[in-house]
């Protein structure tokens with residue numbers, strides 16, 4: 125476990141949602157751009173509204189920070205007013221895209237089927253999907269197959285090839301923890317991540333599953349991040365509220381760096 129964890133580069137992703145204005149975007153990037161480590165140490169990403177992505181790509185040109193879209197459509201082009209094409213995102217220089225965030229599923233009727241279409245569209249266009257799994261896994265005593273989260277992982281990844289899966293990151297975000305101020309315990313998060321990794325092992329192979337990053341999201345802050353990221357199967361965090369503040373984002377990145385250089389907890 126230790127060996128494999130060490131070969132997965134930790135990943136810290138801020139999810140700004142729709143909380144920033146243009147001036148704040150520039151201020152934030154100016155504060156963090158040169159302060160994050162190289163991507164070979166900790167990868168960093170910021171997910172923002174589409175209207176800011178072009179500015180962000182330009183502003184992060186000389187920074188290791190990856191620009192992340194919060195959503196994408198599944199068609200490359202066509203008559204889909206108001207949607208964003210994965211081809212256009214890739215062309216712009218966006219690297220990652222969040223797919224199937226709980227808020228998309230809850231407020232915008234995203235389903236496992238549309239999540240899967242979007243994952244395929246992202247991969248087809250060279251974008252790296254961060255696929256959200258929001259099913260609660262706190263009831264852990266059921267058989268693995270009975271877990272809705274297992275079905276959600278399988279549905280999101282249907283048709284994703286062995287070559288493509290290497291470009292996928294999974295984010296486990298229990299619905300009750302998002303924005304609530306009440307994060308899952310490090311043990312709960314680890315159990316869920318372990319179950320997701322077992323599912324990936326069944327869908328692909330154990331050795332491929334060991335190479336795929338699994339993030340935890342839901343009320344992560346500078347007080348709980350070290351414990352959460354210290355878990356054997358957790359390779360980073362997806363952070364909303366705490367990461368709205370550039371200083372806290374940098375602290376979370378520093379915590380990721382520290383935990384990756386120490387032994388993961390079992």
Ligand code: PGA
Nearest residue numbers: 302303342343363364365
């Ligand atoms: P939160 O949001 O950190 O504010 O709970 C996480 C997310 O929605 O990805």
